Amino acid sequence: MxxxxxxxxxxxxxxxxxxxxxxxxxxxxxxxxxxxxxxxxxxxxxxxxxxxxxxxxxxxxxxxxxxxxxxxxxxxxxxxxTTDWMTDAGKAKLVDYGIAPPRSSKVFLQVSIRCPLCGSPDTTELSRFGSTSCKALWRCNSCREPFDHFKAI
Incomplete structure (x- = not known):
């Protein structure tokens, strides 16, 4: 093989x-x-x-x-x-699963995290740690739903 x-x-x-x-x-x-x-x-x-x-x-x-x-x-x-090793297909699967995918770890300016449920950029980090250590807990201010964000490492 x-x-x-x-x-x-x-x-x-x-x-x-x-x-x-x-x-x-x-x-x-x-x-x-x-x-x-x-x-x-x-x-x-x-x-x-x-x-x-x-x-x-x-x-x-x-x-x-x-x-x-x-x-x-x-x-x-x-x-x-590093999260840069994640595939684009994997990042798309995260969105479909309701988890905001990481952005490139090469981003030095904190930009808004889009809600994976409604797509709104109006979001707020609630906790640096979410359901696992590699995710943070966020909330969308538009649809008011909480969601995990896979942290860029």
């Missing part, structure tokens, strides 16, 4: 915290390589101590077994994950 085929299959592992996203959508899946007869899948956590990484590792291992591939999962912290 080719590295590309393995990468595609493993990339479909869902994120346990935001199940509409895959680890490929998030940019958590860093690569697949062969070391002799063994396949090594490299992943990077969205932040140090992310509790989802154990389950992601397990699901990747199950996927490798289902492909009848002898392999292991390697976690790397360098370079550190």
């Amino acid at each position: 080719t590295d590309e085929a393995i990468l595609e299959a493993v990339g479909e592992v869902p994120d346990p915290e935001i199940p509409v996203l895959t680890i490929a959508d998030l940019g958590v899946l860093r690569g697949v390589r062969h070391e002799g007869d063994e396949v090594v899948v490299t992943i990077t956590p969205t932040y140090s101590g992310c509790p989802a990484m154990d389950l992601i590792r397990h699901e990747v291992e199950l996927t490798l077994r289902s492909l009848q591939v002898d392999g292991r999962v390697e976690t790397t912290l360098s370079p550190a994950w």
Whole structure:
């Protein structure tokens, strides 16, 4: 089996915290390589101590077994994950799921976060931390609905 085929299959592992996203959508899946007869899948956590990484590792291992591939999962912290690694498709899935996607981490000026429900830019941050550490809790001042915003890292 080719590295590309393995990468595609493993990339479909869902994120346990935001199940509409895959680890490929998030940019958590860093690569697949062969070391002799063994396949090594490299992943990077969205932040140090992310509790989802154990389950992601397990699901990747199950996927490798289902492909009848002898392999292991390697976690790397360098370079550190950034929201810039998220795919455009992943960001669109966040909007459809009701979570405002991150903007580029290269933005130095705080700009308004658009409500993923009604699209209004008239929003307010309620808490720097939302349902998980990688999200903040916001509220739309137009439709008055709360929503998570995936923080740019």
